[in-house]
Amino acid sequence: xxxxxxxVCGGSGCKSQHSKEIFVKLCQLVWKESLPIKVNRTGCQxxxxxxxxxxxxxxxxxxxxxxxxxxxxxxNAIKNDSVVERLLFVEHEVKGDxxxxxxxxxxxxxxxxxxxxxxxxxxxxxxxxxYISFDGFxxxxxxxxxxxxxxxxxxxxxxxxxxxxxxxxTGLKWQFLKDAKxxxxxxxxxxxxxxxxxFMDRTIMEGDPFAIIEGMIICAxxxxxxxxxxxxxxxxxxxxEVLENALSECRKHNFLGINILGSDFSFDIEIKMGAxxxxxxxxxxxxxxxxxxxxxxxxxxxxxxxxxxxxxxxNINNVKTYAYVPQIITNGVKWFRSFGTEKSxxxxxxxxxxxxxxxxxxxxxxxxxxxxxxxKIGGGIKNDKKFKAVLTGGPSGGCLPKSCLDLGxxxxxxxxxxxxxxxxxxxxxxxxxxxxxxxxxxxxxxxSESCGKCTPCREGLKxxxxxxxxxxxxxxxxxxxxxxxxxxxxxxDSASCGLGQTAPNPVLTAIRYFRSEFEEFIxxxxxENGSFKFYKITDKCVGCGLCKKNCPVGAISGDIGQVHxxxxxxxxxxxxxxxxxxxxxxxxxxxxxKNGKDKD
Amino acid sequence: xxxxxxxxxxxxxxxxxxxxxxxxxxxxIPVLKKVQDRKxxxxxxxxxxxxxxxGIPVSKIYGVITFYNYFNLDKKGRFxxxxxxGTACHIGGSSExxxxxxxxxxIVPGEITNDGKFSLEIVRCLGLCSFGPVMMINENEYTKLNxxxxxxxxxxxxxxxxxx
Numbered sequence: 001x002x003x004x005x006x007x008v009c010g011g012s013g014c015k016s017q018h019s020k021e022i023f024v025k026l027c028q029l030v031w032k033e034s035l036p037i038k039v040n041r042t043g044c045q046x047x048x049x050x051x052x053x054x055x056x057x058x059x060x061x062x063x064x065x066x067x068x069x070x071x072x073x074x075x076n077a078i079k080n081d082s083v084v085e086r087l088l089f090v091e092h093e094v095k096g097d098x099x100x101x102x103x104x105x106x107x108x109x110x111x112x113x114x115x116x117x118x119x120x121x122x123x124x125x126x127x128x129x130x131y132i133s134f135d136g137f138x139x140x141x142x143x144x145x146x147x148x149x150x151x152x153x154x155x156x157x158x159x160x161x162x163x164x165x166x167x168x169x170t171g172l173k174w175q176f177l178k179d180a181k182x183x184x185x186x187x188x189x190x191x192x193x194x195x196x197x198x199f200m201d202r203t204i205m206e207g208d209p210f211a212i213i214e215g216m217i218i219c220a221x222x223x224x225x226x227x228x229x230x231x232x233x234x235x236x237x238x239x240x241e242v243l244e245n246a247l248s249e250c251r252k253h254n255f256l257g258i259n260i261l262g263s264d265f266s267f268d269i270e271i272k273m274g275a276x277x278x279x280x281x282x283x284x285x286x287x288x289x290x291x292x293x294x295x296x297x298x299x300x301x302x303x304x305x306x307x308x309x310x311x312x313x314x315n316i317n318n319v320k321t322y323a324y325v326p327q328i329i330t331n332g333v334k335w336f337r338s339f340g341t342e343k344s345x346x347x348x349x350x351x352x353x354x355x356x357x358x359x360x361x362x363x364x365x366x367x368x369x370x371x372x373x374x375x376k377i378g379g380g381i382k383n384d385k386k387f388k389a390v391l392t393g394g395p396s397g398g399c400l401p402k403s404c405l406d407l408g409x410x411x412x413x414x415x416x417x418x419x420x421x422x423x424x425x426x427x428x429x430x431x432x433x434x435x436x437x438x439x440x441x442x443x444x445x446x447x448s449e450s451c452g453k454c455t456p457c458r459e460g461l462k463x464x465x466x467x468x469x470x471x472x473x474x475x476x477x478x479x480x481x482x483x484x485x486x487x488x489x490x491x492x493d494s495a496s497c498g499l500g501q502t503a504p505n506p507v508l509t510a511i512r513y514f515r516s517e518f519e520e521f522i523x524x525x526x527x528e529n530g531s532f533k534f535y536k537i538t539d540k541c542v543g544c545g546l547c548k549k550n551c552p553v554g555a556i557s558g559d560i561g562q563v564h565x566x567x568x569x570x571x572x573x574x575x576x577x578x579x580x581x582x583x584x585x586x587x588x589x590x591x592x593x594k595n596g597k598d599k600d
Numbered sequence: 601x602x603x604x605x606x607x608x609x610x611x612x613x614x615x616x617x618x619x620x621x622x623x624x625x626x627x628x629i630p631v632l633k634k635v636q637d638r639k640x641x642x643x644x645x646x647x648x649x650x651x652x653x654x655g656i657p658v659s660k661i662y663g664v665i666t667f668y669n670y671f672n673l674d675k676k677g678r679f680x681x682x683x684x685x686g687t688a689c690h691i692g693g694s695s696e697x698x699x700x701x702x703x704x705x706x707i708v709p710g711e712i713t714n715d716g717k718f719s720l721e722i723v724r725c726l727g728l729c730s731f732g733p734v735m736m737i738n739e740n741e742y743t744k745l746n747x748x749x750x751x752x753x754x755x756x757x758x759x760x761x762x763x764x
Binding site for chain 2: 353
């Protein structure tokens with residue numbers, strides 16, 4: 001019993017299932033009997049589906065879906081050197097159900113390569129000593145005695161690519177900042193994890209915050225920045241608290257502040273909170289937000305490394321990108337390149353969610369097949385349903401069907417298939433989910449999050465939405481499906497920023513791989529009952545004929561003095577009739593208005 | 601420099617400490633957040649005051665408030681129900697939660713009950729995807745929801761069980 005440590009997962013997921021009360025109860029029981037057992041809280045264990053999770057070391061006994069009432073049995077089992085059978089994880093396999101006693105035996109963990117996540121679920125994220133005793137700040141101590149260009153060369157040689165989604169070579173980005181001629185430079189950590197279905201950045205912030213900070217300090221040293229910012233979404237209350245504590249601890253230990261560890265180098269970090277805008281994940285929009293403005297992306301060039309925050313050269317990297325840096329410095333380029341592929345070295349931290357048995361945060365070498373992720377780690381489809389597709393890259397990505405299951409997760413393969421890797425969300429859908437509905441859902445999201453600056457995004461996405469509604473209502477045609485594709489590609493080519501340029505992806509991939517689902521709606525359509533209209537002439541019409549006269553496509557018919565009618569098939573929804581009607585007799589389809597409310 | 605009406609002075613009186621911390625343009629969003637957290641909305645008086653103090657046009661401050669989902673100009677309910685419409689929750693059945701709220705309280709997203717007690721909004725992904733569908737009522741999280749559970753929770757609020 002002497003070396004026993006009980007680790008209670010304190011990640012946001014388990015916390016929502018009362019893991020904090022479990023931690024407190026276990027502490028009380030240990031204290032009451034003065035048992036030689038330590039009870040530690042940790043960051044996210046990753047297997048969120050099974051939370052709250054409690055692990056008993058040194059044997060690594062894994063308890064899942066723990067309740068406060070289970071605490072006494074857990075303590076008794078430790079005293080008796082046994083296990084609490086009912087709390088053990090049950091692996092469902094073709095051969096049967098098997099109880100697993102330790103983490104190592106569980107498929108979800110067995111098939112992972114936990115490198116970036118190595119401390120998550122192991123250390124207490126509030127204790128800097130935990131981090132230090134687990135290789136923490138070794139890299140920083142190493143770099144302070146080295147020329148800053150050497151550090152950048154190591155990052156370049158490692159092939160580390162930005163894990164925020166764009167996959168730009170990190171070493172190159174750092175070089176741009178280093179080469180910029182300016183007294184004042186900034187670095188920013190983009191922790192505005194806005195993709196629905198992604199919570200891996202949060203897992204790292206709450207589980208291993210010091211790694212992110214160490215990575216930022218190393219970047220600042222290498223590039224000449226003296227001030228850094230972590231831009232974190234306001235919704236991540238727990239992450240913000242953990243990060244504030246971590247920064248404070250770093251200052252106490254002279255890892256941040258003036259003359260770090262006795263060197264000439266001074267650097268500090270401030271946290272800035274987001275305010276609920278997905279587009280602020282785009283680096284120039286993020287900069288605008290810190291400056292106090294609306295998050296409208298700026299044209300590039302100039303790139304942030306030339307002219308960024310307050311006009312100064314700025315480097316922005318994702319949470320995961322910075323967190324890799326200390327390990328790359330400590331373990332070397334060869335080590336990092338031993339994982340992954342030639343063009344995408346290292347590992348990928350992904351969020352596996354949706355209709356799989358095992359959901360949570362996972363880490364695999366880049367290039368691991370989607371099939372292994374869904375069926376080996378994910379444990380296959382829930383309720384024995386059939387796999388339909390995997391959605392990657394959130395609202396900027398797309399769906400990948402069964403034929404893509406053997407694709408490896410890396411930047412190039414996923415992009416060629418029409419989606420993007422994005423920041424790492426992998427959502428699995430089954431035979432019961434409608435691709436048309438999902439494409440529609442993602443469009444709703446990007447329409448509401450569009451900053452409104454450029455016409456292709458602001459207007460084009462709404463037109464795509466109307467076309468999908470038309471198809472769903474049964475009034476659509478093949479022409480409309482083709483128009484969706486044409487319009488989507490135009491928006492991709494002409495939108496001003498990454499949000500607009502990728503927003504059509506879910507629709508385009510849904511049509512590319514699941515066209516038949518769209519066609520099903522068309523084949524069901526009955527034009528006599530077809531209900532989709534852009535505009536409708538009501539009984540208020542006095543038959544003045546102004547609308548008919550102004551219609552550019554001759555879609556309106558009617559005699560003078562009679563209520564006129566719009567031919568929905570011909571109508572292109574330009575709104576000319578609506579604007580010229582002197583009696584306000586024409587009403588607009590509510591979908592034309594962003595909030596879905598009729599303005600009339 | 602504007603001359604403030606009595607209404608405006610009332611609105612900003614209890615926010616003096618927060619508003620005094622606004623010194624530069626980059627303080628705008630953090631200060632607005634503190635006001636939002638305290639009052640549950642941004643009073644018009646705050647906009648006028650900050651415009652004068654920071655030298656930013658009122659229209660620009662309105663632009664910031666209406667751009668970010670965190671802020672609102674109208675008062676929210678005493679209990680703010682935020683339903684997660686992230687992808688995982690959506691396919692997990694978040695529409696059922698919205699239906700339950702509609703059936704019990706009669707409101708849809710963006711609306712507030714007549715007595716000002718409850719307001720409903722959509723949020724995009726709280727990061728609790730393994731426990732969806734999810735909703736929050738003020739700071740409290742409710743997970744693994746379905747229609748019946750939501751009804752039960754809301755009826756509890758209506759019966760005064762959770763009112764604090």
